[in-house]
Amino acid sequence: MDTSDSNVVPQPLQLLLEQASAKSPQKIAIRVEGVELSYFKLHHWVRNVAAALVSSGIEKTDRVAWLLPNCLEALALTCACYCVGAVSVPINVRYSPKEVSYMVEKVKAKMLFLQPDALHVIPDLSLMLEVVTVGSEMVHPHTSWSDFEQRQGPITVRPVQSSHPALILFTSGSTGHPKGVLHSLGGCWAAINTSAKALGLGNEDVVLVGKPITHAGGLQTQLLPALMVGGEVVLAMTPPPAQAVELIQRFCVTSYAMLVSSLLDFVEHLERSQETLTSLRRVVGSGDCVPLELQSRFLQLFGRPVLEGCGITEIGGYFAMQPIGKEKPGSIGLPTAGTEVRLVDDEGNDVPSGFPGEVLLRTPSAALGYWDDPHASAELFQDGWLRTGDVAQRDEDGYIWFIGRRKLIIIRRGSNIAPAAVERVLVMHPQVRSSVVVGVPDKDDGQVPVAWIVAQDSQHPPTQAMLEEHVSKHLAVYERPVHYWFRAELPLNSVGKFDRAFLQNEAKHKQQWTCSQLAGA
Known part of the structure; x- marks a missing residue:
């Protein structure tokens, strides 16, 4: 362990896998594409990847970008960055080469990890950075993942403050370039912890992650919360309904979250196939409002409501969630634990129950701001409250009803x-x-x-x-x-x-x- 600053201790997120490995070393942590890793093996692998990053010259706050689908290497890189105090920069594989180039150059990444079929983005890059190809042997003149892993060095955790930068998640705005939302280690941990509590996750849960982990929905509301509580993860990449059903049945999945577009396909498949999913205890719909008609069809299939969650990249997870067992169909539920919610009018005055207002948040998981964009960062906050751009209203029981995006x-x-x-x-x-x-x-x-x-x-x-x-x-x-x-x-x-x-x-x-x-x- 790096003890260069004796007044700083490792943050909980830096020790996430170490604690889980110590408690249940032989338990399966993650399954993906026929490969399974125990908590001990996953922790050991992440430490080796962390050592390889250090041996590659990665210092604290250096940005490490990865353009990868949901895979073990993406998880290992993210956790390794946290361990050594680097900043993980996930980039969705659906972005265009120009968008990828913009993001990599915006954050001035020191390393970029990608699959060989994505190498066409390289010519657009003006930065001098090391490129590591994942999933095959070396593609000249770049480094292969296997060669990267062979780099020897001390297996280390670099202690940092909770406010230390840890993660940049890019948002795809309706106009202009995507903005890089900067999160701290402490903020990431708060978002992960909030998600675990809102979903009631425990070490007996098996979570199917079918959202891209390049975004908060896959990474911080599904994947890492499951690992935090010592559960089991089945990692997929937006599986079609038939594949999702097969995975749920084979691994006795208990929790699955989908965007509303995928939830509709999932329900229609089950209505046609008449398949039963006895292990599945909670399903979350997010991204857009779940239509009441779709909620009714889900209720007929499962005998319980679909949960709705609402979150934004700027808080790295949910700010509201249907409380399990006390759902109000059509609402997005109650504020999540530790989250304060205000609804205000155009002058910033609080609106009474039943009236629409912009959602303002105060939460430990709030972003530090936007990377290298002080103007946008300043506009994000209003007197210490984070402005979401969402419009909602609250009923007499405190439940929040989403109306829409203010700009829409x-x-x-x-x-x-x-x-x-x-x-x-x-x-x-x-x-x-x-x-x-x-x-x-x-x-x-x-x-x-x-x-x-x-x-x-x-x-x-x-x-x-x-x-x-x-x-x-x-x-x-x-x-x-x-x-x-x-x-x-x-x-x-x-x-x-x-x-x-x-x-x-x-x-x-x-x-x-x-x-x-x-x-x-």
């Missing part, structure tokens, strides 16, 4: 329209499978809502008249979409959520074309 709110002649509220109504129609509502400019109304629809049966989609009759029963006139456009599927962004920015841009072009055609007529 559609303002039509001065009236606010929450896309999520319109989407909830649309998916109640029996012929609608899923929908995304976006706003487009309008010369008379300022903005108007339009709806992208995926039909249950593409050969027999609902007509515009049928949809208009349906929404008229549930929505005010100003809330109703002016157009209903159909797609075979809704595109997903790099995180796996519905790509609203893409759909909004496409809607603008389609609206302009429609208006020009009408003008020409």
Whole structure:
């Protein structure tokens, strides 16, 4: 152990695997693609990777980037970075080469780990950094993972303060470049601990991780919380429903979290296949609101509600979660342990129950700010409270009801329209499978809502008249979409959520074309 500063002791996150290994060394920690590692073997491997990082010249606060799918090497690199005081920079494999280059150069990474089929991003990099290829032998002139692992050095934990930088998670904003959200070791630990408590995880749990661990949803609400409590992890990469079911049945999975788009596919598969999942005790839907119709179908299958969780990259996990056994379908639940929530109006005044307001948070897992972006970092906080950009309202029991993203709110002649509220109504129609509502400019109304629809049966989609009759029963006139456009599927962004920015841009072009055609007529 590095004892250069005798006043600093290792942080809990630096010792996560050491403690689990000491308690249950032979217990299976993780399974992935036919490989399984005990807590002892995983801990030993992470220490060797940490030693290799040190031997590669990685110092405290150096950034180590990795462009990898969910795999053992990605986990080992992240934990090893924590141990030696380096900053882990996960990058989703779905990002474009230009986006990857921007991120790697933005953080001035000292090393980059990637698979050989991703080497095409290298020509765009202007930085001089060591590239390590994972999953094959050396690709000249780069270093192979096996050669990297052979680098000898002291197996060390470098003690640091809890405020020490540990993790940069990139957000995919609707405009401009992604921002790097910087988290501390203490903040990461708080997010992981919060997730474990909210989900009621224990050492008997088997957690299927099917979200990318390049994002908080996979890394800090699923993977690391399971390891923290000494549970077992089954690591996959957004498995299709049939594969997820097979993994759940084979390994007796007890907990599984999905984005809403995946949850819909999962439920539809189970409805068709009639398969039973007796071990599965909790399922979490997140990323977008879980439609009430989908919640009802889930309840019929499992006999209990799907849990909804709401979180943002800037706090590295959940700020609200349905309390197990006390769920209120349609809400996102209560604030998570240790999280303070305020709802405020445009002047920063607290709003009463039943009224919408922007969500402000105060939590130990709050980010330090945005990497190398002091202006955006300053705007993130308001008098010590983190601004989420989410709009919600609270009921008399303290449950939070998500309305939408502030920047996505559609303002039509001065009236606010929450896309999520319109989407909830649309998916109640029996012929609608899923929908995304976006706003487009309008010369008379300022903005108007339009709806992208995926039909249950593409050969027999609902007509515009049928949809208009349906929404008229549930929505005010100003809330109703002016157009209903159909797609075979809704595109997903790099995180796996519905790509609203893409759909909004496409809607603008389609609206302009429609208006020009009408003008020409």
